[in-house]
Amino acid sequence: MTEKIHEPDAFRSRITDWPLEERPREKLMHTGVESVSSAELIAILLGQGTAKVNAVELAKKLMRRFGSLEKLSGASLEELQEVSGIGPAKAVTLLAAFQLYRNLQKEKAKLEIKNFRNPAEVARVYQPVLGHKEQESFYVVLLNTAMNRIQDYEVTKGTLDSSLVHPREVFNKAIRSMAKGLIVLHNHPSGKLTPSEEDITITKRLVESGRILGIDVYDHIIITADGFYSFKENGLI
Numbered sequence: 001m002t003e004k005i006h007e008p009d010a011f012r013s014r015i016t017d018w019p020l021e022e023r024p025r026e027k028l029m030h031t032g033v034e035s036v037s038s039a040e041l042i043a044i045l046l047g048q049g050t051a052k053v054n055a056v057e058l059a060k061k062l063m064r065r066f067g068s069l070e071k072l073s074g075a076s077l078e079e080l081q082e083v084s085g086i087g088p089a090k091a092v093t094l095l096a097a098f099q100l101y102r103n104l105q106k107e108k109a110k111l112e113i114k115n116f117r118n119p120a121e122v123a124r125v126y127q128p129v130l131g132h133k134e135q136e137s138f139y140v141v142l143l144n145t146a147m148n149r150i151q152d153y154e155v156t157k158g159t160l161d162s163s164l165v166h167p168r169e170v171f172n173k174a175i176r177s178m179a180k181g182l183i184v185l186h187n188h189p190s191g192k193l194t195p196s197e198e199d200i201t202i203t204k205r206l207v208e209s210g211r212i213l214g215i216d217v218y219d220h221i222i223i224t225a226d227g228f229y230s231f232k233e234n235g236l237i
Helices: 024-031 038-046 055-066 069-073 088-112 119-130 167-176 197-213
Strands: 137-143 149-157 181-187 216-223 228-230
Touching (some): 024 038, 038 088, 055 069, 069 088, 088 119, 119 137, 119 181, 119 216, 119 228, 137 167, 149 167, 167 197, 181 197, 197 216
Parallel strands (some): 181 216
Antiparallel strands (some): 137 149, 137 181
16 A cells, blocks of 8 residues: 655645745745746646645645656646646646747757758757657658758657558658658657667668659657667668
């Protein structure tokens, strides 16, 4: 049986009863955002707790439930609402905050990266997009002759197989955009970076199709929350 975690009685009190300098919002305003803990930041986003627990305790419940900030950031709307005290409004607020951070990371990476020659730089752009997803998602990045990104798009999501990732879906926009080449990416929610046999089969099929069409497939990159795997760097393209 799991041991019940008890918080000090003072922690259970309403935040409005706390000394002013200990309240999360006021603490942030007077001592800076870096002085506020993750639980306190989450409490600010939640706005308020419930009749039984204050916002900080509710934030700590979330942290205990998911074990880390990283896992909390990847939780779905349904998973967040499994925590007592988290309803749709609070769950949506958290999802929006975490996604806003990912959008910022992607935007910063795009501004800093001039071209897409380096797999590590490509992974840096798309890790915020794909690394947290619980389903596999297959992306295509179209490139011009200078290896600059023209556009990107999702081809499919769900368990990947060669019948879903069809060359027609991958190359259709590439032809219309007059792309010189492309990079394909997909994520592994399991965290494993080793390509599967199906991943290798899909890659070979796309490379051959690209040769016929005169559109190079420069790389296939597998993305996880913690790293990436480049087919090109590992001699598979």
